Amino acid sequence: MIQLKKSFLGTVFDVLKYVMLTLASLIAVIPVAVCVFTAxxxxxxxxxxxxxxxxxSFAYLENFKEAIVKANMLQCFLNTILVLIVVLVCSVFISAMLAYVLNRFTFPGRNMIESLxxxxxxxxxxxxxxxxxQIMxxxxxxxxxxxxMIVLMGTDIxxxxxFLQFFENLPVSLDESATMDGCTYFGVFFRILFxxxxxxxxTTVVLKGVSVYNEYYASNLYLQRPELRTISTALYTFTGPYGSKYNYICAGVLITIIPLLVFFLIFQKQVYSGMAAGAVKG
Amino acid sequence: MWAWKSQSSKNLCGQEGKNNLLLDYNSVLQIPGGGKMNQQSVSGSSSFKQWFLKRDVQRVLVIVTFMAVPLLLLLMFTYIPFAKMIQFSFYNMKYIGERRFVGLANYRRVFQNKELFGSLLVSLYYMGGGVVQLALALLFASLFVFKVKGEAVFKAAMFFPYLICGIAIGFIFKFFYFHGYVLDTILQLFGWKLEDLPLWLQDTKINNVALAATSVWRYTGQNVILFLGAMMSVDSDLYEAAALDGCNRWQQFRYIILPSIKSIIVLNIILCVSGCLSAFEPPYVITNGSFGTATYFVQMNSVAHETQKVGLASAMAIVLLALIILCTIGQRLFFKYVFNNGTEDESKSAARARKKAEKAQKRKGARA
Structure with missing residues (x-):
């Protein structure tokens, strides 16, 4: 009797679970899906x-052509890719080097710098x-x-x-044995630890990459010439001329989303673990 | 380690003349650094390379070179702007041109102008949204802990909105809420009449709720992933053991899952409040702050870049910063007092009960 009751509750729970999950996924997908249809x-x-x-038919591509030509999206893609590469490479090196010094050395003012x-x-x-x-x-x-690029690198906490967290878990004995073998500190960092x-x-590349790709506020402020626009600000230019011509706008939206979607589908695991790792900084 | 090494090599240097055998020993072993130090003291030469390879010099070099760039960036983009912000808040000025010292007049205007300070009330909608978001995320994350078929698809569908660019989200939801378009069509399917439906983004009764909903739409999936990450870090044996002991799902949630993610929930609540006070994106990209949707930051942005009242904008920024810091400290104290910061797994009463039990056990043991 008890067994029966339990399994009945279990089925109800299971059904409820899938209903909720489907509903939530639908709500998450519908606004984007409608955009895809319209494009x-x-x-x-x-x-x-x-x-x-x-x-x-999904072969009607005029809206995309119009969006790409009008907003000069190819140029904007090039700008975005250039910014992405430079910012990511520099950010990784800057933060890793800083974390190395803060984690492995003690010197006067170290704690103050960390709290800064x-x-x-x-x-x-x-x-x-x-x-x-004003400073810029x-x-x-x-x-x-x-x-x-410098602005994007500058605000990178x-x-x-x-990296600080990661260095905590790298044993210091690695450094020590490397120095024993005659490595300089620079060598320890670049050859052993990096x-x-x-x-x-x-993780940094995932988190920072997504945020740089999507950044629009600073881009809007500091890159006012049309040929310097990044992909997100290029999208912003659709506000004026197209008003409520959402078939073009949706095409533009899709163009900016598709690279991210591809990236997400390929690196799904890394994205999730990156998110989880980025959160535990508190 | 190194202190010992350099000392020992110095000893060797000192005994150099007396004890050739030890010196040979050192050079046979070829301890780096130690050997070099030895050579140096013998020959007395100090070329640049040797100077460069000295540990002390290197230490300073590494520290200085590795920290120069980040510190420069930190100064340039955080502390100099911060100092300037404080300075500007006492002036009546634009980006270019003359500035006039006005004392506290800017601050007075921030607090007296209803449009500016009142816009903080709009944040309440986003706080409401934040509560809904945390609750939903908790619910779905705990669903994912148990076996779900097609887990990857559900997770991806819920998470992907987080990755979409703010501007794109703006367009998606302008389209979504546009009168007679997506949302209205869906509601019509369920029997609503188009005439009865409000203008989602213009009607001041509903538009802030509509905007807050977009931020729930965007961030819930990401919160699910965060919570799920914390829940998964619990040893899976615990769940099995609990299931064997006949725990139902609610008990598993209450006694295994919840304690394991207490600290991340507390952290998220704290972040949520400061995030809501500085809510910016939804109104900025969807309504541009019209029809009473302007949050404090949207107001500040237009004050700073459209009317170029830099002094007033700086004062607004500082007032908000003070508010955020106050809220953060207040909340941290609150959580510390009430929940032990969420970091301890057992509640205070449970700890007390455990200690009592231990004491009793000891007494029993002593008697026996």
Missing amino acids: FKTEEEYTHGSVLELPK FLFASLLPGIAMQVTIY YSLGLINHLYGY ISIYL PLLKPAIM
């Missing part, structure tokens, strides 16, 4: 049909942009891709934490 619709279909209808970085994460980023803009302006760094940092580097 493939002709002018005619878009103005007369219901938004939830599927397009007649800690406090910096409390300051709200967008509020700081008011005065950062006086340094003449506005409207240069390298100026924008999370990856420093990731290759071991791979998981932390992976």
Whole structure:
């Protein structure tokens, strides 16, 4: 009797579980899915049909062509890729080197420097942009891709934490045996420790890469010339001329999302573990 | 380690003349550094290379070179702007042109202007959203702990919104909420009439809820992954043991899962409040702050970059920063007092009970 009751409850629970999960996934997917449908619709279909209808064919690519040409998206993609590569490489090295020094050496002022970085994460980023803009302006760094890259590198607390955490778990005996064998400190870092940092580097690249790819606020402020736009600000230009022509806008949205989707599907595991690792900094 | 080594090599150097055997021993072993030090003291030459290879010099070199760039960046993009922000908040100024010292006038304006300070109330909607988001994330994460068929698909569907660029989300939801478009069509399927439905982004009764919902849509999946990560770090034997002992799912959740993620929940609540106070993205990209959706930061952004009242914007930023710090400290104290910071697995009463039991056991043992 008891056994029966238990299994009955278990089935109810299971059904409920899948209903909830399906519902949540639908809610998560529908806004994007509708966007996908709309991006493939002709002018005619878009103005007369219901938004939830599927397009007649998924081979109608005029909207994409229009979006790419009008917003000069290819150039913007190139800019974004350039920014991504430079910022990621520099960020990884800068944070790893800083974490190495803070973790492996004791020197006067070490704790103060660490807490300076800690406090910096409390300051709200967008509020700081008011005065950062003024500094960038006086340094003449506005409207240069390298100026924008420097801004993105400058506000990078999370990856420093990731590396600090990672160094905690690398045994100091590694350093010691390397120095015994005649390695200099530079050698210890570049030859011994850096290759071991791979998981932390992976996490940083995932977290930082996504945030750089999606960044639009600083890009909007510091890259005002049209040929310097990144992919997210290129999308922003759709606001004016297209108004409510959502078939073009949705095409533009899809163009920016697709690279991320591909990246996500390939590196799903790394993305999840990166998220989990990035969270435990508190 | 090194202190010992250099000392021992110095000893060797000192005994150099007297004890040739030891010296030979050293050179046979070829202890690096030690050997070099020895050579140096013998020949007395100190070329650049040798100077460079000295441990002390190297230490300083490494520390200085590795820290120079990050410290420079930290100064340039965090502390100099921060100092300037404090300075600017006392001036009436634009980005270019003359500035005039006005004392506390900017701060007075922040608190007196209803449009500016009142916009903090809009954050309450986002806090409500934050609570819903945490609760949903907790629910789904604990569902994923147990076996789910097609887990990867559900997880990916829920998580992906987090990766989409803010601007793209803005467009997606402008389209979604547009009168007569996606949301309205879906609701019509369920029998609502188009005339009865509000203008989701213009109606001041509902538009902030609609905007907060977009941020729930975006971040819930990410929170699920965070919580799931913490839950999975629990030894799976615990679940099996609990199941064997006849724990039902609620008991498993209450006594195994919840304690294991207490600290990450506390952390997320703290982050949630400061995040809600500085909510910016949804109103900025979807409504541009019109129809009463402007949060404090959206106001600040337009004050700073559209009307270029840099002094006033700086004062606003500092007021918000002070609020955030106050809230964070207050919350940390609250959690420390009430939940022991969420870091301890057992509650205070449980700890007391355990100690009592231990004492009783000891007494028993003594008697026996």
